[in-house]
Amino acid sequence: MANDDTSWDDIFRSQPTPEPTPAEGAQQPASDGRAAAPSSRREARAAAEQQRPDPYDDEPRRPRRRRGWIGWLVALLVVLGLAAGSVGYVWLNYEEQVRKVMGWEIPPEDYEGTGTTATTILIKPGDNGDAIAQTLVGADVVKSYDAFYELLLAENPSFYPGVYTVAEKMSARAALDALLDPANRVENSALIHEGRSIHQAFDILSAATEIPVEEFEAAAADPTVYGVAPEAPSLEGYLFPATYTFDPGVTAQSVLQTLVNRTFQALDDAGVAPADRHRVLTMAALIQREAGPIKEDFYKVSRVFTNRLEKPMNLESDATVSYGTGRTDTVWTTPDERADASNIYNTYANPGLPAGPIGAAGDLAIDAALHPVDGPWFYFVPINLETGETVFSATFAEHNSAVKQLQEWCRTSKSPNCD
Structure with a gap:
C-alpha cells in the first residue's frame, strides 16, 4: 500500500503507460479485419454519435413510419363519422322511401279475422x-x-x-x-210501375221504408216545396215509375224528393223545357193510362189526343173522368159522371187537357206525348181487354163499329174487366 506521503501524481505515474492511439474518434481495426470493440463506455458513446445522421446533412430525411398509422386512423374515423351522419339524416327524413327502395317496408297495422260486434x-x-x-x-x-x-x-x-x-x-x-x-x-227497395196513382205509390213506399202512409200524405200536402209547376194540383204524375233503393233513416219528404227529381231527370233527358213539364206530363199520363200493352199504340193514342186538341175537340177520356171521381182501378164511367163539369179532370165536360197528370208516366209515354205518329184517327177503343188489341178510327161510324166488337168480346169472354 502507499503510505500517507504518496501523492496522486505518484499513483497515476505508477499505472502502465498507455500505447499511443490514433486521432480522436478513430478506431483500430482488429487483427482479423473486423472493427475493434470499444474499450470503454466513452468510446461506445463516441462511436454511436458518429453513426447518427447529421441533422444538417443535405440528404432528405425519410418519414418516420411508426406514427403514420395514427393519421390514417383519424381520417378513417372522420369519414365514418360523416357517413354515419349522412345515413342518419337520410333515415330520419326519408325512412319511408328508403324502406320502399330496399324492400324493408313494415306492414301496416291490421286486425285479424272477420271482426267482432x-x-x-x-x-x-x-x-x-x-x-x-x-x-x-x-x-x-x-x-x-x-x-x-x-x-x-x-x-x-x-x-x-x-x-x-x-x-x-x-x-x-x-x-x-x-x-x-x-x-x-x-236495401229498402220500392218498385213503382207505370200508371200507378199517387196513393198507390204511397202504399208501396210505406212498405219499403216503414214510414207510415200518413207521413207521405202530410209531406205531399204542399207540392210546390218539391219544385213542381205551381199549377200542379198535387204530386200526382211527378213520382216517376222506377225501382228505388232507400237507406235506413230516410224521411217521407226526402223519399218524395228523390222521385220528383227522377221525374225531372226523365223530362230533361227527353228534351222537355222546365216551362213545359206540367203539360207534357199531363199528356203522357193520359197516354199511359189509356194505351194498352202494345208499344206502337202509345204513339197512336198520342196522335188521337193531338188531333182532337188541334181540331178543337174534347178529349172525352173515360180514364180522366174515373180519376176525378177517386177511382183508379177502372176506366168505366156513367153518363152522370161524364156530365159532371165540376170534376176538373173530366175531359168530357171540360175542353183541353185535364188539370194535371192522372198517374205515373214512364219514358215511353213521355216520348209518345212528344212524338205522336202520323194518322187521321180521332177515336180508339180496345176490342180485347186481355190482349190489349185496339182499333183506331177516323170517323165516328167506324168507332161505333169497333165498340160493338168490344161489347161482343165482353159477352163471350165474361171477363171481369168488362164490369
Missing part, C-alpha cells in the same frame, strides 16, 4: 277509396288507413252507395270482402 257504415254517392277507408277507420272496422287503402290500390274495386253491414275490428281483407258482397248491403 256487427255495425253498419254508409258509403255516400261520390265517395272514393280515400273517403271509404277513413269511414272504416273512424268506425273501428279496420285498424289502419294504410291496411285497407293498399288493398284498394292493388285490386281497384268498385263500390256502390248505400248502407252496409260489417263488423268492428275486421281485417282489411275481410272488410273489403264484406263491402263487395251484395248480401251485406242494407
